[in-house]
Amino acid sequence: MLNTVRDWMNDLVVFVDPNSTITEALGIMRRRYVNNLITKKTKESPEYGIVTSIDICDKIVAQGRDPSTVKVHEIMSSPLITVTTQMTIVECAKVMKDHRIHHLPVADANGTVVGMISANDFLIVAEQLGHGNSERTLH
Template sequence: MLVQQILANKRISTIWSVSPDTTVYEALELMAEKNIGAVLVLENEQLAGIFSERDYARKGVLKGRASRDTLIKDVMTSQVITVETEQKIEECMQIMSDRHIRHLPVNYKGELVGIISINDIVSAIIREQMQHIQSLESYISGSPY
């Protein structure tokens, strides 16, 4: 399965983003409202970073920074790892595991087209496994696929 298939199956294809000058509090409000664990940070429509709940906890709360006074650019992860739509989800899972991250922005021919989470990948793998199981059960029982 490829990343593009995950993006196609996502119910929400909107890329939620903030600017580097957004306050952490405003970003957290957006994340809570949209029930997401990370937002992309865009500057002049280019990916400048990613801000996640983990960034907030480690670079905000633990450093004693007030969310209403702290700007995203001061706590975001600026070295963003991205993937391409044609990459296999197994590769993405390996990247996430190796780098200890939960979100991957997705590019298509150099253009940002979405974001996938570890939950998206796990759900896709579970769906794929269920389809394999059903096919095998049909084969064993002698009924057509």
Template sequence: MTTQPFTVADVMTKKVVAVLPGAEFKEIVATMERWKVSAVPVVEGESRVVGIVSEGDLILKEELHDHRLGLIEQLRRGDATAKAGSRRAEDLMTSPAVTVAPESSLPQAARLMAAHHVKRLPVVDESGTIQGIVSRSDLLKVFLRPDEDLAAEVRHDVVEHLFPLSHHLVEVLVEAGVVTLSGTVRDAALIPVAARLARAVEGVVDVRCELTAGAGA
């Protein structure tokens, strides 16, 4: 296989909107509104990520506004109560932030988001310096790859690799990200392998495998 898998660096947004630890509540809200984002990294020093503030962190102030909690509920919701009474990023942020490396794969980023129930991840280098930000929508960018690019990759990296002697008998069609493999190959055992590898090509939505094995292939 010659094609390198897509990494976070390939799809991340490099222009990052961030705030400093001392940013005031209203400044954070205004920043989110201006740039149409639902969370912002908090950075200090030379853009080192120390936390992240999300709409969920900010909405606590509205949720608990004019609502007096009992002692038991205060203890149970200690972190939320503290955030509701805060007005600076360093007190509102979730820290440490869940981050991802630029060289991480897209499935790795997706698993991190799912495990931590977040919609975006700051992308940081080894020193913790922010390089970009990756969101759920960024991870879906691979599905915008042109059908002809997908067809070329499946043919070159899957069909020609698995069937060096009979690849000319295999047709690769891609429509709306769905790959159809048809034709005759020599080794029946490799047919499910071809389907699995084609499905693993980033940007492929589904695979229809209509390959058959024939002695004359």
């Protein structure tokens, strides 16, 4: 039965230095075909953070800011809200809903980010369930 975050998560996690500019972050996003980046832990930023395409739209483009002068750490969300690989898809969806977020880093028992799950992944979950695949149930 495929109902845990581990079953549906994407193990591609792309990292960015929190001192990178938004222009640099956008280049990474474009080259890696992702719409979110996890910030690396540094001395200055000892916790993971996340920056998403929505953050860039809302905090850079909509405000007329220059992406070449703004650093990732200035607009990233931190500390991360994460889920674990053992959580059910239903629990994960509730975390997204409760926090009004669309991208959730998946952390292992040590707090290391090992994957990502996004609202778009739930479209695939819903599609699979809609095909009447009895092996794929949420509970």
